[in-house]
Amino acid sequence: QKEVEQNSGPLSVPEGAIASLNCTYSDRGSQSFFWYRQYSGKSPELIMFIYSNGDKEDGRFTAQLNKASQYVSLLIRDSQPSDSATYLCAVKGAGNNRKLIWGLGTSLAVNP
């Protein structure tokens, strides 16, 4: 069973701090990795994706991928109360695969 695991949280950080969200996956052949943000009662929205080892930055967000250790992380710099949401990690497996495997999400609370 291919799995994606996230700490459910809640992760609580003060405003202006760095929030670090982690995700591990079981399928070593996975090729693409996605981070989504979901506000309560709303649908998931894509933050960013990464498919090469290393870091990828987009504004205050940085995704980090380590395929050897099978984890992907999301760093949010200068966290704002508006970043308070659930963050979902999704992974596309190897081969001819159209589906994503989803983690259960990590709840983040940014305190003013």
Added chain:
Amino acid sequence: DVKVTQSSRYLVKRTGEKVFLECVQDMDHENMFWYRQDPGLGLRLIYFSYDVKMKEKGDIPEGYSVSREKKERFSLILESASTNQTSMYLCASSFLGLQGPGDEQFFGPGTRLTVL
């Protein structure tokens, strides 16, 4: 911008009714997906489609069927609604992306279905 729309934001139905949920995307995506999301269970794939009239079962297809007669439209059908199908239903779409990276999924706003 990708736009995925769903026919209703909120829907209340009675047990045994046939329920249709519709999803339309305007980005010419090949893939379309139906998920349900429940507290503590995350996103669970019901069905997906990679082409017109093509469909594949996801992880929890029992009690559901789907229809894709046009590329932009993907319908989820609850043949005989039951109370355990009360949930948030989310439609998503993506490009084909069989071999390469990317092919991120874009979601509609969701339909919160209550079955009484």
